[in-house]
Amino acid sequence: MGQLPLSLRQRIQLLGVPIDVLTHTEAIRCLQEFLIDGHQHHVMTPNSEMLVASCTDAAFREVLKHSDLNLPDSSGLLFAARWTGQRLPERVTGVDTVTHLCAQLAPDHPVYLLGAAPGIAERAAAALQTVNPQLRIGGTFAGSPRAEAVADIIERINAAKPHVLFVAYGAPSQDQWIARYLSQMPSVRIAIGVGGTFDFLAGHIKRAPLLLRRLHLEWAWRFGQEPSRWKRIGRAAVVFPILVLRYGKEAPRN
Numbered sequence: 001m002g003q004l005p006l007s008l009r010q011r012i013q014l015l016g017v018p019i020d021v022l023t024h025t026e027a028i029r030c031l032q033e034f035l036i037d038g039h040q041h042h043v044m045t046p047n048s049e050m051l052v053a054s055c056t057d058a059a060f061r062e063v064l065k066h067s068d069l070n071l072p073d074s075s076g077l078l079f080a081a082r083w084t085g086q087r088l089p090e091r092v093t094g095v096d097t098v099t100h101l102c103a104q105l106a107p108d109h110p111v112y113l114l115g116a117a118p119g120i121a122e123r124a125a126a127a128l129q130t131v132n133p134q135l136r137i138g139g140t141f142a143g144s145p146r147a148e149a150v151a152d153i154i155e156r157i158n159a160a161k162p163h164v165l166f167v168a169y170g171a172p173s174q175d176q177w178i179a180r181y182l183s184q185m186p187s188v189r190i191a192i193g194v195g196g197t198f199d200f201l202a203g204h205i206k207r208a209p210l211l212l213r214r215l216h217l218e219w220a221w222r223f224g225q226e227p228s229r230w231k232r233i234g235r236a237a238v239v240f241p242i243l244v245l246r247y248g249k250e251a252p253r254n
Contacts, residue, residue, distance in 0.1 A: 015051045015252070047076070075091055139160040164189065
């Protein structure tokens with residue numbers, strides 16, 4: 001994979017995972033550079049829960065360590081950076097990154113939306129095109145991260161020849177899928193694991209109001225909408241701070 005521009009290569013370490021020190025504007029600029037530099041790039045959007053998972057899943061941690069860009073997608077990472085004597089300027093969310101990147105893409109940079117429940121990717125694509133009518137959607141497909149579905153998915157993507165691939169299978173499945181198969185999709189210049197972004201864009205799940213996001217209370221909103229997520233929220237809101245207090249910048253030994 002290609003390398004980050006040197007001017008944007010500053011990174012911090014949290015639980016052994018590198019996180020890029022970027023503002024949202026800088027992240028979009030970096031992605032635009034990726035589109036024209038001639039390399040393939042795997043972009044990830046780590047949050048607190050993903051870093052917790054990396055502590056017990058060495059293979060996933062290796063994917064996080066070798067991606068081309070790790071955007072801080074949760075407020076917990078900002079607090080953890082401060083606690084460990086480091087700094088992240090702001091939260092750079094997956095949904096905002098997808099929306100603002102697509103708002104600026106010309107038709108010669110087609111995108112492909114892979115993942116989520118049937119019909120969600122199509123609705124998300126339509127929402128993105130309301131922001132940028134010139135956006136070229138190369139294709140959408142729910143698919144599956146299962147091994148038996150790989151050949152069909154790769155064939156679909158290669159037929160569409162997108163430059164940008166958004167994969168919404170949830171972590172760690174989406175990111176391990178990209179790491180394993182990106183090289184088999186030569187037209188793709190940027191592949192991003194985007195978690196629940198399609199659900200937000202499609203209106204299937206309502207995003208927290210801006211005030212709650214600014215107060216770092218989006219987790220409470222998500223819990224109110226989806227109480228079944230309590231274990232995931234617990235890992236992010238309880239387990240993650242404990243791990244940061246114990247290990248700081250270093251990865252726990254498996």
